[in-house]
Amino acid sequence: MSFDYDLFVIGGGSGGVRAARVAAGEAGAKVALAEEDRYGGTCVIRGCVPKKLMVFASTYSELPASAGAYGWDMQLGPFDWLAFKGRLHAELDRLEGIYRNLLKNSGVESFDARARVADAHTVELSDGRSFTAKHILVATGGRPVRPDIPNADLGIVSDDIFNLETLPKSILIIGGGYIACEFACILHGLGVEVTQYYRGEQILRGFDGEARALVADAMKGRGIDLQTGTDIAEMARDAEGGIRVKSTTGAERSFETVFFATGRSPNTAGMGLEAVGVELGRKGEIVVDAYSQTAVPSIYAIGDVTDRVNLTPVAIREGMAFVETVFKGNPTPVDHDLIPSAIFTQPELGTVGLSEEDAAAQEPIEVYATSFRPMKVSFADQPDRVMMKLIVSQKTRKILGCHIVAPEAGELIQMAGIAIKMGATKEDFDRTVAVHPTMSEEIVTMRNPTRTA
Structure with missing residues (x-):
């Protein structure tokens, strides 16, 4: 049977775009992609990117107070939301353009339309057109939900x-x-x-x-x-x-x-998935196996719509694994183990691996933890504290979890995540010479456990 496309991707977010352009550009597949809203998805348009820019904007309000202790006389003026918002949306427009060009330059045909699945190999667009594809990839992400209360x-x-x-x-x-x-x-x-x-x-x-x-x-x-x-x-x-x-x-x-x-819900409503045999979970998420394949062999799903690990880099990894499996002849299961992540509060929380509570429920552990005022804020006589914490297996000595609460914790946990993914032990950390004076040196200088569990 001949098809219009080798792959039809539904959803123009980070995972869908990566899968589409790699399948087309590296694997030589004939690929189409449909997106009903803006290209870039939640992360670029309504999530990670604009949020992080707002994080940056929000931190400037604290500068004058600390600057005084360092000899600077800084006055804080009013925040101009409209000026910031204008630059913010200009940046999002620029990034959306990049996403569109990535698809175009990879040879992917794009459709600005809502898509639904008509059968195992057919996609129908909201403009009335329909296309067939050997494989369909659903990457429609999620959406925020309101509680079920009046008003x-x-x-x-x-x-x-x-x-x-x-x-x-x-x-x-x-x-x-x-x-x-x-x-x-x-x-x-x-x-x-x-x-x-x-x-x-x-x-x-x-x-x-x-x-x-x-x-x-x-x-x-x-x-x-x-x-x-x-x-x-x-x-x-x-x-x-x-x-x-x-x-x-x-x-x-x-x-x-x-x-x-x-909370957020997977974007699966009105897509015709259950009618063609795709299994949905309790929250409406698409149920997939380790290779992101649904109950319908020709239909796959990645990203937040599967409600596995709802992070942009994970959706991208899932998209890459899908291409390896389906178009490169290299069956590649998705690795969801030891994923570093960060919460951009003030201070930030960076984490990888198990929490103390989850690790203690699994096996005997040692906990190494320290909390202190770092040099920068201590000098300015400010109260902010940071925390460095390692969860260690008593049996294998491997680091089971690392948790950092500190400014730029997201940057710090990325580096720790590499070592922990490689199977580093507490003794590997101990053998590493500290970078002084830094906050992060405490990660390699904690010699005695705070407690065991």
Whole structure:
């Protein structure tokens, strides 16, 4: 049977674009890609990139206070949201253009249309056209969701934050995951009065407990009104145009904006997947095997739509593994073990491997941890603390987990991740000469365990 294309990719985010252009450019496949919105996906247009630029913007508000201790007289003027927003969107436009050119230069045919799966080898576009393909790759990512409460439409979600006409004077953020905590720190740094409700006992569920606690303390110390054990019960527009919120603790207060950071769902609705035999999970995620193949042999899926590890570099790796498997004759399962990641709070949290809690449940461990005020802030008589932590297997001496809470922790954990992925032991770290004076030297100078478990 002949097909219009060897591969049809649905979704123009980081994973889909990488798979499409490598299959076409390196494997010589005839490839098409359909994207209903903007090329670059969540990461480039509505996530990692604009968020990180906002992180950078938010940190400048702290410079004058510390600069004084170092002999500089700096005055902080007002933050110009519109000026920043204009540059931000110009940068996103530039990056989208790069993504489009990458596809074009690789020989991929692009369609600006919504796509759905009609059968195991057919894709239908919203403009009425349909095409056949030997293989179909679904890479449609995820979307933020609002809670199921009355008047939830009064609140915004993460996709909306980059398009605000003005910054609110006050905001209530609902949620305790990394998106909620990152934007709490960002908006506070930009001068917004931030309140955060999280229904759990501690923010950043699933991360190392000691690291979570230090981040929470730092957020509160900066002036964020972080309330755990608290959720939103009711919300309605008040007479002044704000949003009146009643919490589960009974407190009532008005905010200019309410921001829901309460989770994301895979983008699978209305795609015809189940009708052709693709299995979906409880959250609507596409169920795939180790090679990203669905229950329909010709249909594969990668990235957030599979709800495995929802990180951009992981989606890219999954796309590369898909091409190796399907177009290069080299069956390559996706490796989801020991993935470094970072949360861009202030301070940042960088992590790789197991938390202390998860490691202790698995086997006997030693914990090496230290928390201190680094030289830069100590000199300026500021309270910020950092933490370096290693989780070590008592049996094998391998580093099972590394957790860093510090400025630029994302940069630090990338380097630690290489060693830990290679199977480094505590003694390998001990043999490494420290770089002095740095914060990170503590990672290789902790000689005695803080505790065992």
